[in-house]
Amino acid sequence: MRLRWWKLLSIVLVFYSLYFGMMGEVPSKDILNETIRNLYYHVPMWFCMILLFSYAFVYAIRYLSSNNIQYDLKSAAFNKVGIVFSVLGMITGMEWATYTWGEPWSNDPKQLGTALCMLIYFAYLVLRNGIKDDEKRAKISAVYTIFAFSLMIPLIFVLPRMVDSLHPGNGGNPGFNAYDLDNRMRMIFYPAVIGWFLLGKWISELKYRIDHIHYKKLYHE
Amino acid sequence: MYATVLALLKKDLLIEWRKKHAFFGVMLYVAATVFVINLMNGQAEASMWNVLFWITQLFVAINSVAKSFLQESEERFRYYYTISSPQAFIIAKLIYSVALQCIMSLLTLLLFHLLLGSPLANNLLFTALAALGGTSLSIVFTFLSAIAAKAQQNASLMAILGFPIVAPILLILSRLALKTMNTVVVNGWWGLFMILILLNILIIGLSLILFPFLWKE
Numbered sequence: 001m002r003l004r005w006w007k008l009l010s011i012v013l014v015f016y017s018l019y020f021g022m023m024g025e026v027p028s029k030d031i032l033n034e035t036i037r038n039l040y041y042h043v044p045m046w047f048c049m050i051l052l053f054s055y056a057f058v059y060a061i062r063y064l065s066s067n068n069i070q071y072d073l074k075s076a077a078f079n080k081v082g083i084v085f086s087v088l089g090m091i092t093g094m095e096w097a098t099y100t101w102g103e104p105w106s107n108d109p110k111q112l113g114t115a116l117c118m119l120i121y122f123a124y125l126v127l128r129n130g131i132k133d134d135e136k137r138a139k140i141s142a143v144y145t146i147f148a149f150s151l152m153i154p155l156i157f158v159l160p161r162m163v164d165s166l167h168p169g170n171g172g173n174p175g176f177n178a179y180d181l182d183n184r185m186r187m188i189f190y191p192a193v194i195g196w197f198l199l200g201k202w203i204s205e206l207k208y209r210i211d212h213i214h215y216k217k218l219y220h221e
Numbered sequence: 222m223y224a225t226v227l228a229l230l231k232k233d234l235l236i237e238w239r240k241k242h243a244f245f246g247v248m249l250y251v252a253a254t255v256f257v258i259n260l261m262n263g264q265a266e267a268s269m270w271n272v273l274f275w276i277t278q279l280f281v282a283i284n285s286v287a288k289s290f291l292q293e294s295e296e297r298f299r300y301y302y303t304i305s306s307p308q309a310f311i312i313a314k315l316i317y318s319v320a321l322q323c324i325m326s327l328l329t330l331l332l333f334h335l336l337l338g339s340p341l342a343n344n345l346l347f348t349a350l351a352a353l354g355g356t357s358l359s360i361v362f363t364f365l366s367a368i369a370a371k372a373q374q375n376a377s378l379m380a381i382l383g384f385p386i387v388a389p390i391l392l393i394l395s396r397l398a399l400k401t402m403n404t405v406v407v408n409g410w411w412g413l414f415m416i417l418i419l420l421n422i423l424i425i426g427l428s429l430i431l432f433p434f435l436w437k438e
Contacts, residue, residue, distance in 0.1 A: 127382060130374055150427055
């Protein structure tokens with residue numbers, strides 16, 4: 001296994017954020033109380049999801065401009081790991097919402113946005129697995145990735161205009177904005193985001209390498 | 222380019238005319254849907270009327286637009302490939318399905334007025350919104366039906382691919398339509414309206430850029 005510096009960094013940062021997320025000092029707020037610690041576990045999932053989907057989007061463009069099957073496998077790997085992170089983000093968010101908003105699902109725009117992302121990328125899996133021919137599958141999934149990703153981004157920004165948000169920091173809720181997110185929390189939150197993102201990238205690359213081996217075996221290259 | 226688009230459009234309309242049963246089939250689908258709603262719900266109140274209208278639109282769009290690519294056979298695509306550029310082809314398909322969907326939208330609207338009552342204060346604006354909504358839905362589904370056709374799948378795949386994308390569009394449309402009902406004040410109406418127009422332009426742009434990649438085998 002090739003252990004690059006950023007892989008080590010991701011291990012260190014994830015464990016750092018897991019430990020200090022539980023043990024560190026946090027400001028005490030009404031309603032949020034100790035659940036504010038969820039910032040270290042839930043929000044990085046959401047960041048990671050968007051970043052991994054962006055990587056998949058870029059690889060889809062590179063596939064269409066080069067017709068190199070490796071980019072298609074990379075794009076698919078990043079999309080799949082992105083889906084895992086969206087599920088994790090949804091679970092940690094709903095768990096948290098049960099205790100702060102009183103119910104796991106309340107049609108918050110960010111919840112709706114994530115739900116739409118999940119639906120789009122589940123549909124991507126259905127589409128991708130339905131096509132037998134490799135070239136065709138690569139081309140069609142790249143086209144759909146680009147189409148869906150470019151529409152998803154504006155739609156996610158439209159939703160908050162349609163529905164009121166319950167999220168901390170929106171609509172007068174106590175939150176993590178410039179005044180609330182104090183330096184102690186920042187010291188854990190930013191490393192958590194970087195750590196989880198690097199971990200996601202690492203998993204995606206492993207997934208890509210496994211798929212690539214399968215592909216090469218299939219064609220006896 | 223214009224000549225090709227016109228020729229393709231004429232061909233689609235001719236096929237539509239010769240296969241009248243398919244066209245009337247969709248019309249019957251619309252009529253039956255509205256009739257079922259009438260049986261189950263009777264005359265609906267304004268906000269419910271609005272929701273039912275857009276949901277009907279969604280299902281009609283899936284059924285009518287699905288034909289645009291899914292009715293073409295693999296061999297015919299190879300023939301088009303020799304006589305047309307991908308841009309001309311997708312533009313012709315877009316115009317054709319927008320026209321078809323607008324007819325269906327107006328028919329749905331008429332039937333809604335007949336069977337479910339008329340709770341609207343501003344009929345003209347709602348008619349315009351129905352046409353705009355039909356346009357938005359049909360351009361999304363036209364491109365997705367191209368994907369589904371290339372993947373050799375059926376209309377249900379098109380629906381699965383489309384639902385998450387059209388959900389926010391339907392949300393915007395139903396919000397816009399509230400203005401045509403007496404009692405409701407909608408904040409930021411023009412903002413939402415512009416967002417919808419921009420989304421339509423974005424979808425058309427993406428279709429034009431991405432379709433050539435689907436076109437080549």
